[in-house]
Amino acid sequence: MTMKVLVPVKRVVDYNVKVRVAADGSGVETQGVKMSMNPFDEIAVEEAVRLREKGAAKEVVVVTIGAQAAQDVLRTAMAMGADRAILVRTDDTLEPRAVANVLKAIATREEAGLICMGKQAIDDDMNATGQILAAKLGWPQGTFASAVTVADGRIEVAREIDGGTEVVSLTLPAVVTADLRLNEPRYASLPNIMKARKKPLETVEIDSLGVDTASRLTVVSVAEPLERKEGVKVNSAAELVEKLKTEAKVI
Amino acid sequence: MTALVLVEVENGAVRQASRSAVAAASRFGAVDAIVFGDGAQAAATLPGVTRVLSVPGLVNDLAEPAADLLAARAKDYSHIVAAASATGKNILPRLAGLLDVQPIPDVVEIKDADTFVRPIYAGNALATVRSADSIKVLTIRGSNFDPVAAEGGSAAIETVEAPASEKSVFVKVELSASDRPELESARVVISGGKGMKDAANFKLLEPIADKLNAAIGASRAAVDSGFAPNEMQVGQTGKIVAPELYIAVGLSGAIQHLAGMKDSRVIVAINTDPEAPIFKVADYGIVGDLFEILPALEKAL
Numbered sequence: 001m002t003m004k005v006l007v008p009v010k011r012v013v014d015y016n017v018k019v020r021v022a023a024d025g026s027g028v029e030t031q032g033v034k035m036s037m038n039p040f041d042e043i044a045v046e047e048a049v050r051l052r053e054k055g056a057a058k059e060v061v062v063v064t065i066g067a068q069a070a071q072d073v074l075r076t077a078m079a080m081g082a083d084r085a086i087l088v089r090t091d092d093t094l095e096p097r098a099v100a101n102v103l104k105a106i107a108t109r110e111e112a113g114l115i116c117m118g119k120q121a122i123d124d125d126m127n128a129t130g131q132i133l134a135a136k137l138g139w140p141q142g143t144f145a146s147a148v149t150v151a152d153g154r155i156e157v158a159r160e161i162d163g164g165t166e167v168v169s170l171t172l173p174a175v176v177t178a179d180l181r182l183n184e185p186r187y188a189s190l191p192n193i194m195k196a197r198k199k200p201l202e203t204v205e206i207d208s209l210g211v212d213t214a215s216r217l218t219v220v221s222v223a224e225p226l227e228r229k230e231g232v233k234v235n236s237a238a239e240l241v242e243k244l245k246t247e248a249k250v251i
Numbered sequence: 252m253t254a255l256v257l258v259e260v261e262n263g264a265v266r267q268a269s270r271s272a273v274a275a276a277s278r279f280g281a282v283d284a285i286v287f288g289d290g291a292q293a294a295a296t297l298p299g300v301t302r303v304l305s306v307p308g309l310v311n312d313l314a315e316p317a318a319d320l321l322a323a324r325a326k327d328y329s330h331i332v333a334a335a336s337a338t339g340k341n342i343l344p345r346l347a348g349l350l351d352v353q354p355i356p357d358v359v360e361i362k363d364a365d366t367f368v369r370p371i372y373a374g375n376a377l378a379t380v381r382s383a384d385s386i387k388v389l390t391i392r393g394s395n396f397d398p399v400a401a402e403g404g405s406a407a408i409e410t411v412e413a414p415a416s417e418k419s420v421f422v423k424v425e426l427s428a429s430d431r432p433e434l435e436s437a438r439v440v441i442s443g444g445k446g447m448k449d450a451a452n453f454k455l456l457e458p459i460a461d462k463l464n465a466a467i468g469a470s471r472a473a474v475d476s477g478f479a480p481n482e483m484q485v486g487q488t489g490k491i492v493a494p495e496l497y498i499a500v501g502l503s504g505a506i507q508h509l510a511g512m513k514d515s516r517v518i519v520a521i522n523t524d525p526e527a528p529i530f531k532v533a534d535y536g537i538v539g540d541l542f543e544i545l546p547a548l549e550k551a552l
Contacts, residue, residue, distance in 0.1 A: 018506060019372045028376050097353040120488060124371050128344035128354050131314070135348025140315050140418035143341050146481070156422065160481050161337040167422040168313070180471070180488060181481055216353035220366065220379040228513060231534035237547035240519065240535055248517045248534065250496045251463060
């Protein structure tokens with residue numbers, strides 16, 4: 001098998017951090033906040049590495065778009081087993097449409113046979129980049145994947161849907177977006193973290209790709225949602241039912 | 252301006268989230284509906300829908316032919332709208348890719364024809380965004396828009412040929428059988444967390460759900476532990492619900508879970524840990540052992 005798997009990853013505010021809206025309403029506070037690889041992207045990296053370990057893929061290439069600091073998620077991905085990495089350097093924040101344009105250029109250059117990526121970034125919660133990228137490449141898509149099998153030039157993807165699970169069979173090349181149950185990502189061992197430091201990491205200036213990275217959305221404001229008020233404690237199930245009936249009038 | 256709404260029909264009835272999508276789209280002007288597979292008749296009776304594009308040949312909601320078809324029709328519309336369901340989230344961003352526009356997912360409020368509010372960071376912030384695209388591609392959160400009624404309209408139905416799908420083939424679907432209401436449209440939801448301790452204990456929720464005609468949900472921790480199937484997951488990456496009454500049993504209230512239920516009208520929490528974050532959002536809390544409280548609750552109802 002000679003297939004190359006491209007895994008786009010994103011550096012985001014760590015999932016354990018409760019974000020705070022910036023006082024000027026322009027966004028959320030990211031200064032001094034712990035950053036990590038988007039959890040869904042870790043799952044995508046894991047799946048790509050497993051495909052290589054099973055012999056279904058030849059090489060796993062990770063790519064991220066961002067400032068120099070975004071290198072750390074590439075090193076993490078290489079410590080998990082990715083073979084090499086590409087940093088597309090920019091200081092701008094890109095929308096999914098623009099990200100897809102960049103990734104299309106990289107996927108074409110790399111002649112990727114499969115793109116495996118997280119279904120959603122936990123910062124902008126867009127759940128869109130994989131689908132946009134698949135459309136722009138003219139490739140089929142297997143979104144919200146909970147299992148994948150590569151065989152005979154096709155990939156079979158089990159997908160999480162509202163009422164259960166659906167299975168689709170796609171021609172390759174294809175885009176797969178990872179859902180939570182696809183796998184449990186491995187922890188990078190210390191020797192592998194050391195090894196990852198020596199793996200190749202290429203930096204590409206975003207302008208050199210010559211793609212449209214303009215934003216179509218203007219952020220008018222970012223606000224805190226209305227906080228719920230803490231309620232009361234009741235002492236028994238009977239008291240609860242009484243309150244739900246007479247006070248909340250909900251049953 | 253005319254909006255096109257992707258309407259999902261299940262067992263002959265329009266899904267509630269799609270009726271909410273029609274209600275949201277009506278804010279922009281006239282509404283056409285498009286229905287994949289059978290079910291155009293159910294969409295034709297939705298109040299506010301003037302025309303239904305029926306695509307009986309496109310079964311199983313495959314994203315590739317669906318997006319191709321929508322893209323071919325897009326120039327007639329100012330907005331293309333779907334519920335933020337698994338189907339909407341699969342197809343609409345792909346459509347946006349074909350049209351080279353930036354989709355706007357999970358809209359919770361429409362300010363005007365170009366300006367929308369959507370949650371980011373698991374609902375810990377609300378972003379108001381203005382789109383410069385000539386065709387807006389939106390998915391909307393059903394829980395934030397009152398649905399239109401199922402009956403009352405009489406739209407014309409136009410049958411449309413389905414494009415071929417060569418790159419993507421449907422293999423099979425496995426749906427969980429349940430007589431309970433859908434999570435997203437249930438009036439009452441009772442959810443279990445890791446505190447349920449195992450899958451068998453989820454049965455303790457059933458008699459209460461029966462009495463309240465409630466849907467049963469689960470936290471991500473409970474799903475990850477194998478106590479409940481994924482389609483029961485409520486949270487940032489699962490289902491978003493906003494019932495009249497949400498009962499959280501043995502779940503701590505992680506940020507990503509709260510993102511899926513904190514717009515519920517009344518929240519009840521049952522947990523042994525008085526410091527559990529779920530109590531911060533609960534209207535009524537009981538600190539105690541769920542294995543004692545659940546049978547008592549069943550009896551009291």
